[in-house]
Amino acid sequence: MSYHEGPQMTRYTPAEIEAKWQDAWDKAGVFEAKRSADKPKYYVLEMFPYPSGRIHMGHVRNYTMGDVIARHKIATGHNVLHPMGWDAFGMPAENAAMAIGGHPKEWTYSNIADMRSQMKPLGLSIDWSREFATCDPEYYGQQQALFLDMLEAGLVYRKNAVVNWDPVDMTVLANEQVENGRGWRSGALVERRELTQWFFKISDYAEDLLEALDTLDNWPAKVRLMQENWIGKSRGLQFSFERTDDGAPITVYTTRPDTLMGASFVGISPDHPIAKAMEAESDEVAAFLAECRKGGTTEEAVETAEKLGMDTGIRVKHPLNPDWELPVWIANFILMDYGTGAIFACPAHDQRDLDFCRKYDLPVIDTFMALDAPKPVEAEAFVPPKTEKVRWINHFAGLDVATGEEAINATIDKAEAEGWGEGVTKFRLRDWGLSRQRYWGCPIPVVHCDTCGVVPEKKENLPVRLPDDVSFDRPGNPLDRHPTWRSCTCPKCGGAALRETDTMDTFVDSSWYFARFTAPRAETPTVAEDAAYWMNVDQYIGGIEHAILHLLYSRFFARAMNITGHLPKSASEPFDALFTQGMVTHEIYQTRDANDRPVYHLPEDVEDGKVKATGETVEIIPSAKMSKSKKNVVDPVSIIDAFGADTARWFVLSDSPPERDVEWTASGAEAAHKHLTRVWTLCDKIAAMDPDAKGEGDQDLLREMHKTIRDVTLGLESFGFNASIAKLYAFTNILSKSKAGAAAQKEAIKVLAQLMAPMTPHLAEDIWALQGGEGLIIHAPFPVADEAMLVEATVTLPIQINGKRRGEIEVAKDLPKEEVEKLALAHEAVVRALDGAAPKKMIVVPGRIVNVVV
């Protein structure tokens, strides 16, 4: 450290300075959000975590991004709300109780305490006074009040729906508890079984939720597209097939009515009323339906299951030709939830129908063929885009060459004119089933009374609290078998009644927490003035895995909360801007045991490709999402202990664009730390300069400084944190080599600290203090680039020949096109390429490029 003159250099000791500044922020209460009219408000929110007990690098990345935004907004004069809470209900707590004993409540609250203490050293700009957990009775009691208001508003109802049923454990299983069609604990083959369950009428809002996607300009296009596809608006034809017996007609819905002449059979869902009626009378049908009900409830399980069918013996008449009879089959791939639960199959133009027809030897009839290479369908269905023109065979509306779209419209028009069918709009979106047959969730606040039926609990009796004395030694819902909890009095007649034992889906908890943060201690779900002031969330940040369900449910809830008076109309779209960040990944280190089974090793136990303890060589598997089972995890706490929070923060932002995955590498973390040490040392060096010392290149340094301000700011405003950091690296290089005078260097290092402050707030505060900055850096106005310093007199124009770069010329910024052409033609590379001939064409894009076509 003796390579330059000056006082004894200090060491960069993050442990000391980080604690010091966190303490200073706390004392000054800088992150406490208060309503005030003097500044614009800014609400930044990261998706709140599930309290698993340990924070992981994904959390560090997520919360650091939010923190960068929050700190930048504070520095640009905003009144910032940046809260934190816990998505605390859910299955893992019950699983832990089953596996290791204890109570979900104790497990959860102890995890929250652990995670909070791991999170605090990161120095996040969080208003901890607003913290809550969704399992706090103060929170879920308000959620129950919301539920009652929604019930009253007609947004909640009960109906039957299928669940995964474990016939051995006699319990409902979550999708993730079904492994290869078997229950995770019992190993029994899972069945689909119907239960009466509670639903939110999200389908009432299908059209609105779809249309409003267009207003979400600051959401990723891919998220909007995913939601659009999920809502799945379609226009099709609904009509009925008359039966040849005297049974009621079978109503079908199809999005491809134009293929009606290619109909092969009519298919009904195993859950269709006709199938169910037959089940009671026929052992054969009952056995077939039992077969269809094997397997889980997921769409994936249903769609990838082997296609099964059974001829019901029922025959129907083709609507266009009463002499044409079609068989009615029960088919396991038809969903009762979509359309009418019945279809007609056109195997020539639908692969699924074709597979089915080939298997069961049903006819395949072409209805149209390609214009260029017409050939009958064999093993592959012919499914061109609906916008492609095709040649129709025997089209009943007289079409010859037309697109699918045109044919669909013609068919619907014809059906409506002739009165045998109508064009209808349907949505793929189903109502939201919120019932869960589990303990650790928000109790649904209704009672079942023998005389009054289903009765809402009175609001003054909320919260309906979960009982603490429960056990998890048996499968099933402990609320069901609790000796006394269910007993209550009917709010309506005062007679003896039983409580509902279903609890709410945890997605309900996370569908309004953002609104609760605006008034977290209120005796009502929200407070009008606070909601009006803080909503909407200006920037929401979270994982892409929540692109559909969580975000769609939250959008629905915001609407429901508006009509029940808990949110203003303007908050119907609660998230003004959304950013979906990528995961943190790491290589996987694997060896094999005596039985050739894989054994995984923590990164900290591996050195130079060998297991430290045994010297075994590890196999390196490419980076994947950090997971405990693969042991490719790096504990943020140990990184903070080794390098400090600023290093961890700097690294998770530096190496990859925020929306992409970032690979954690030990060398990358060390490099980040090395860089921060370098900035620290540079600060010391500048502080030690004679304040009056003159130098050379002051203007150049300041010019670069202003360019850096411009570029870093742009990065901060557009989630280009990695780009901002690259510019900060570059400017640090320039500053450390600069021979400028003391005043310019001091200005430069202070601005550098300010630009770094959102990412490395502790280091920045320390530099600011050492360089005599006024107050806390977090309160100092963010630097603004001076436009005058950004203007360049000349510009370097690349010269291309046939689009390939072959040279460059330096020209005045506003040199006329003709002059540029002359200079380009005089360039030696151009002269050589032309070899005396005239150029075919010249493209001059002022200030950008010259392209000579020869």
Next chain:
RNA sequence: GCCCAAGUGGCGGAAUGGUAGACGCAGGGGAUUCAAAAUCCCCCGCCUUCGGGCGUGAGAGUUCGAAUCUCUCCUUGGGCACCA
């Protein structure tokens, strides 16, 4: 099976129609040091007959010009309604 993304040097990535590889890691060379660590400086896509040629998962297309736009395919990741 269906829906949505992503693919660029040895590695992470930059450039969103205009100089491909900014910035960082790894690597190589040098300075400093008794030596090392640390630090500092320089080099660093591939091939080359030193003219240049090739190069952004593969193949085609649009354009004066394509990593960027279009189509087909391959691979990887996310979601599929009871994981959160």
